[in-house]
Amino acid sequence: MGIVLSGKTTLGKELSQRTGIHHIDIDDGPARCAPSQEPEPYSSDEKRDRERRRMAVAYSVLHEAITANVTAGFPIIVSAAYSSRKSQEYLCRAVEQNGGKLKLIWCTFEDTDEEINRRIRERLANGDPGGCRSVEHYLDDKSRYEGTDIPHLKVSMMSENVNGAAKAALAYIQEPREGL
Numbered sequence: 001m002g003i004v005l006s007g008k009t010t011l012g013k014e015l016s017q018r019t020g021i022h023h024i025d026i027d028d029g030p031a032r033c034a035p036s037q038e039p040e041p042y043s044s045d046e047k048r049d050r051e052r053r054r055m056a057v058a059y060s061v062l063h064e065a066i067t068a069n070v071t072a073g074f075p076i077i078v079s080a081a082y083s084s085r086k087s088q089e090y091l092c093r094a095v096e097q098n099g100g101k102l103k104l105i106w107c108t109f110e111d112t113d114e115e116i117n118r119r120i121r122e123r124l125a126n127g128d129p130g131g132c133r134s135v136e137h138y139l140d141d142k143s144r145y146e147g148t149d150i151p152h153l154k155v156s157m158m159s160e161n162v163n164g165a166a167k168a169a170l171a172y173i174q175e176p177r178e179g180l
Contacts, residue, residue, distance in 0.1 A: 001082040001148065002107030004132040004141045005119045007157025007165070011107055012079035014166045015173075019077075022069070026080035027128070030061035042137045059087055063094055070100035083145045092150065103173050104152035107165070111138070 002008050009025050016023035024030070031037075034057035041051035062080060069076045082088050095102045109115060116138050123132070132138055153172040155165035 001080065001088075001104055001152070002157075003083070003111075003145050004081060004138055005111075005116060005123070006107040006109050007162070008079040008081070008107050009128065010162060011105065011155070011157060011165055011169060012077045014162060015077050015169055018166065018170065019173075021075045021077050023077045023079065024062065024065055024069075026058055026062050026078075030065065031055070031058040033061045034058045039133075042134070042140050048140070059090075063090055066091065067094045067098055070095055070098040073099075081141070081145070082148070083141065085146050085148075088148055088150060102150070104148065104150050105169050105172065106148065106152045106154045107157045108154060109157050111142070 009027065012023045012025060015021070031054075034054045037051065037054065038047055041047050059080070062078070066076065066078060082091060092102060094100075109119075113135055116135050120132060120134070120138075122128075132141065153168060155161075155168055157165055
């Protein structure tokens with residue numbers, strides 16, 4: 001979990017590679033089940049509303065995939081912002097009701113304008129599917145981010161710390177704990 005551009009996909013892919021656990025990224029599957037994102041989704045109130053509805057569809061698809069995997073007994077790694085308490089509550093219910101255990105990792109980074117722009121350029125150059133294309137879009141998402149009360153590990157996803165974040169995340173995942 002984490003705000004847009006925080007490194008969720010990078011960490012999810014790294015953890016999947018190290019563990020062999022299936023990785024589901026909201027931008028790389030569920031969001032493709034919704035209408036395409038417009039080039040400037042935050043340029044008007046109408047477009048902003050459309051983008052929020054589009055992501056509601058993506059989260060509905062993601063939650064169905066989580067429920068199906070947990071019900072079948074498959075561990076999964078999920079990369080998604082979960083910016084609202086409502087979506088977090090749904091995630092907890094889906095995992096709990098289907099016998100799973102949730103280990104939440106919250107990705108963060110130093111969000112200077114320079115770092116935000118660097119991450120956007122890198123995302124575009126790599127052809128990554130994530131939707132954030134401007135500092136304005138990032139700031140809009142950040143303004144709506146509610147944080148979480150779910151027990152979690154917070155990791156810094158600055159580029160020099162990906163290996164350290166992955167090691168900390170693996171140790172956290174492997175800790176015995178009564179799951180949600």
